Amino acid sequence: MRRLLWVAVAVVVLSGCAAEEAPRIEMQVVVDGSRVLPTKTDLGYTVALSDARMVLNDVLFTVRGEAHASHKKSLKDWLIAPVYAHPGHYQGGEISGEMPGRFVVDWLADDGAVMGTATLLTGDYESANFTFGHGDAGDLLGKTAVLAGVATRDSDGKTFQFVAEIVSPKGRDLVGAPFDLKVTEQTVGKVGFRLTTADPFEDKSLFDGISFADLANDGELISFSESTDNENVLEAYYRLRRTFQTHDHFELVSLN
């Protein structure tokens, strides 16, 4: 009889119907401004940022492949969306970690500051997602990001100051920012949240495709915003916003 009991227990456990909790750890996530660097663009400009801030909500962390059944059970209250192809439907990996909340990040003034604490189930992580937010005060009011700096044309040294006020659509998610970390119960350290002005995997700049000289005269300030009445500046704004909203220019890394 006892053998039958153990067989039954083993069958149930191995079947995946078991309800064991997956091990989890907590890691601090900090602002990492180390990749806000002068970047060369495809049109021959060197762009250096003096201001780089953004608002974001609810960071989610995803593991490679299918999460273990116990992860799903433990995360039943989290956003585990199926892989449906439909505008707006999540198409990344399995969500296995989270850092809920609203975060205002200043990569240059607050480098190293703690954003929050992520809860991560053990697993082999590959990416992170978050939702672009909107500021509620100061010059970020109603805006997702403010990027300011100087673009210098390499061929003749002409310089163009610029301020970009980026407004993302409400609820716009970013899916697939690289987050390459194997998390075990022994994992320690912090996670750095980076803006990468140069795509770390491809030869691309955040400011590719923007011809600053076609938008202003030498030394003038260019204001990239959705409210501009200059069609060329507006087109450049949309280009910058599109690039900013891709996973090419964000990265989360383990900092030991």
Next chain:
Amino acid sequence: MRDSSNVSRRIALGLLVGFVACTTVACGDDDDKDGNVNVTAYGEDFIEKGIPAADVDDGWEINFSSFIVTFQDVKVGDKKFGGPKAVELAKESDGKGFPVARLEDVDGGEHKNPEYVISGITVQGSASKNDVKKTFDWAFTDKVKYSECDAKVDVKDDDSASLQLTIHADHLFGDSLVSEDPKLLFGPLAAADADEDGVITITELKDAGIGAYDPGNKDIKNLWDFVRAQAENIGHVNGEGHCKSEKQ
């Protein structure tokens, strides 16, 4: 005092019963008799009657004179219709849609995750706003597989089982590939008519930038590629049932 072997037996039987229930509910009932599945395609009112201006965020009214979708590899359970079969959806069907295939001798019981492939779409129509009218005649040749569709097909021996391949034409006109709630716009497509002859050609769309449209992580730089990407998401099942879509 209770007999410990009795308690153990009850626990063991309970666990086994639970396990059996856990597995068989997901797998269906082998005792059901085989049956047939009638597969139809339906473009809903948006394709059959047009998209009213009130449903388009910038006020254009969109009508289709032809909306032909070519289906193939429609699969329910272990039965498949190879096809291909081209179906004209821009005709009135009184909500019934149009036949695509009849899958015969499908195993009885409940089948989840049907799948199918769209191997071509040709769309002809016009859009109007105020006194301006633009026509279009576009062909999408990308082959897209729709799998893991969110539908259950309950096969019985009375020929009543059905699966509707639902086409959402409005997805062609969204302003975002990633938003849960994209705006429906036609203005940017109308503005792509560079020679202003009233016909929006594929060449003109290829020459037009995407402006405020949001392609997400995709490297899309012109309107034609944007609309093509939208066309990869028009397939659904049984109305609003979503599928995983994958370009082949």
